[in-house]
Amino acid sequence: MTDLVLREDRDGLATLTINRPDKLNALTVAVFEQLHEHVLRLATETERIGLVVLRGAGKCFSAGHDLADISAGERPPKPSFQADVIEALASLPQPVITAVHGHCYTGALELALAGDMIVAAESAKFADTHARWALTPVWGMSQRLPRRVGIAKAQEMTYTARTYTGREAVDMGLANWCAPDAGFDAELEKFARSILANSWFSLRANKRLYMETEGMPLRAGLSYEIHRTEGRGPDMQARIEGFKNKTSKVS
Known part of the structure; x- marks a missing residue:
């Protein structure tokens, strides 16, 4: 084929x-x-x-x-x-x-x-x-x-x-x-x-937020983001540590 x-x-x-x-x-x-x-x-x-x-x-x-x-x-x-x-x-x-x-x-x-x-x-x-x-x-x-x-x-x-x-x-x-x-x-x-280069967890979670709140009134969308967000990703700590290490080397 x-x-x-x-x-x-x-x-x-x-x-x-x-x-x-x-x-x-x-x-x-x-x-x-x-x-x-x-x-x-x-x-x-x-x-x-x-x-x-x-x-x-x-x-x-x-x-x-x-x-x-x-x-x-x-x-x-x-x-x-x-x-x-x-x-x-x-x-x-x-x-x-x-x-x-x-x-x-x-x-x-x-x-x-x-x-x-x-x-x-x-x-x-x-x-x-x-x-x-x-x-x-x-x-x-x-x-x-x-x-x-x-x-x-x-x-x-x-x-x-x-x-x-x-x-x-x-x-x-x-x-x-x-x-x-x-x-x-x-x-x-x-x-x-x-x-x-950004967190794939965040990319997927943010896409879901955009899709699921499209067309909502502002207050409903804000409530959805606050109460149904996925929060911190599994790679958050590693990313923060990587940034700290990078900045400490520069200083």
């Missing part, structure tokens, strides 16, 4: 790569099936994987939902399968970064929004083109996009179906940062390593 989604693990970082470069990584049921297998496995590997990156092979992240697949009559293994896979990716215990270069259109944007953070190369092109094809979203666009950029900007993207650059994505809050294509991989590696 062709590997439509590749996985590479390196020093706590798992990189998933959509691997249909000849089709601009257009998303098919088969792509989602393989992505689902990787996500299920990653959810059980919190002790050896602290961070996940999702990206695309070749010229772009993904041109979106494969229109040929739609017109041929898709047969997912169950209703709402693709949406469920995206939700499983978004719900991974580990933080998820979506790294976008080139096209990131419609279904691909819905997939990208599963990332806790989106980072962009200058070549990135983001768009919600559902309206161009007489379609409406079923993979989460109407819910995740306005939570990321605000309702007014989300409506602008949806109603115009226009394309936004990586720099524009940063300006609207869709992407966390944008870098020139030539240095994108190096910046992504540096960013990922800065996250992985």
Whole structure:
């Protein structure tokens, strides 16, 4: 079977790569099936994987939902399968970064929004083109996009179906940062390593807090944080001792 989604693990970082470069990584049921297998496995590997990156092979992240697949009559293994896979990716215990270069259109944007953070190369092109094809979203666009950029900007993207650059994505809050294509991989590696250097316990616990309190009124969210926080991690004392030792050597 062709590997439509590749996985590479390196020093706590798992990189998933959509691997249909000849089709601009257009998303098919088969792509989602393989992505689902990787996500299920990653959810059980919190002790050896602290961070996940999702990206695309070749010229772009993904041109979106494969229109040929739609017109041929898709047969997912169950209703709402693709949406469920995206939700499983978004719900991974580990933080998820979506790294976008080139096209990131419609279904691909819905997939990208599963990332806790989106980072962009200058070549990135983001768009919600559902309206161009007489379609409406079923993979989460109407819910995740306005939570990321605000309702007014989300409506602008949806109603115009226009394309936004990586720099524009940063300006609207869709992407966390944008870098020139030539240095994108190096910046992504540096960013990922800065996250992985922190406590993986804290990364997972803070992600749960963000997920579980999203949409709560302020008082309810504060109460949740106070009474249901996970507190100190098993590596806290070692980290404090390491810091003390480091500072004593400097002094």
